[in-house]
Amino acid sequence: MFSLNDLRIAFPHAEEERVPLVHNFLYALFLPLLVLLLTNLFTHASAHKHHVAVLGLAISLILASFLTDVIKNAAGRPRPDLLARCVPEPGTPRDVLVTIAVCTRSSKTDHHTLHDGWRSFPSGHSSFSFAGLGYLSLFLAGQLRVFAHTAPSRGQLVEKVVRGDLVRALLCGAPLLGATMIAISRCQDYRHDVWDVSVGALLGLTVTYWSYRRYWPRLGSGRCDEPFAGPPGAEEVGYYGRVRDLEEGPGSNVD
Template sequence: MAPFSTSSNNHRTRAGSLGSMSIESKHGGLIGSVSRWWSRSYTSDWVAFSLLLTGYIILVAFVEPFHRLFTINDIRISFPHAEVERVPVSHLFGYALFLPLALLVTSNYLLCSTRHIHHLTLLGFLTSIILTTFLTDLIKNMVGRPRPDLLARCLPDPSTPPNKLVGVEVCTQTDHHTLHDGWRSFPSGHSSFAFAGLGYLALFWCGQFRVFASSSGIAEDVEKLFVRRDLFKALLCLSPLLGALMIAISRCMDYRHDVEDVCVGSVMGWVITYWSYRRYWPRLSSGRCEEPYSGMNGEREQGDMGGMNGNGRRYSRVRDEEEGGGGGGGARNVGSPFVSPPDVELGALESPR
């Protein structure tokens, strides 16, 4: 009987330990599920986008720029104030936000893109827009550089002495926005916004039309890496950048900004939009530049291969230095194929259209 009692006690002990483990695993499973959902979806990206949008609204509504001192006989800030701008803010939103967005959506529909590609296209574009706008306005308010038309905005008191540094208190302008916007010259917001929106469209078209792609992503001979370039497609991809450049130049023509304001704003918008684009897409010289990075199971559709190459293999993102076709030509540019372990989820590239 003793052995039986011992076995029974051991059985009850194991059952009790298993019960406690099941309770712990229940809580751990819930937390783990939430953690996995958070890491495998793009929720964190949308949360960050919402925070940037909220920060931008607060910045515009409540923050005034730093008012740098000036002299009323400074020729650099004595240009006339253009009442009618060549590209007003309403037109800027149409040219650099709504038009590129419509063209991005239309391009994806014409290419029969998957829902995942639609999602990443929209997410990358909106991230580029809001991050550029937020950083531009933040720098504008901190620098507080006078615009070339500051004196025409300020309308300084006639008794203000020349050759003496004065501040905003000498201004008689009653319109709050017109006055304080005179200290938001650096960098150019029109320029950065134009290159953020239209620049993303240019990058997207370059990737989809394979303007700079070196190969098809399949092992080939070295001589086959030299592909024919389509000038028409290249010019089509260049056209959004030309539009952004024209918007930037118009700011100098309206005496809203100096050349350095426009140059810094343009470079800033281009750098941010390239950074935003590369977070979701391979580099343009990649053999699979038209396919976005795919990492989340929730993003794969039921009827989609989800990055599988037909042999049970998935493609995961690799470092930039490994993306190029090295090793005598023919190396796969974007991802390296391997069999994924059963307990490890790997980010696969979206399957070709």
């Protein structure tokens, strides 16, 4: 139910989105996939590394999309442009709660536009973009060893930070900046409010970190650029296991 006096849902409906669904797939799925494959080809990665890199990305995107749809269907929160989608009947009381029955837009001829007006929380564009581009950011940080530092001498510290660490950190942060811009566009199009895109971004980041750590060591590990190795016979049984980080000493558990 909603009220015609609710200014939070009285924004105009943008027919042309800044980042359509197809473009979101290009940015969050195909671009990270291309970078992953090219990076592994350039570094002559093993088949196992190719496999887990793509598998982690796929799990991140699929799981983020699934959780987003489950929450959307459960919450049913109205979008900021709901009234423009609904086009209420003239004379509808403005100071009482009403239902979809007052909408003049036909649910038969324009079902998606009308009913999608109640799927605001959380933002699917945000969760999907942060799941895909966030995974790419983690992957690049691991491959470039951004957080796996060896202690430089005092004379090398400034040069190391300026010429090496800063450039690599900015490169790894670029995908997250892209995901942030996609999330902001959803507010600019009045498809979501800040709360929607923030929760969507948090959901996407949480899922992508979980997906990444299933197959890769922590970013501060000395072996962060190599995935967890499979146990003996992993090729036959079809699964992979985690190995102990050799830098952490014998008998310690993996991160």
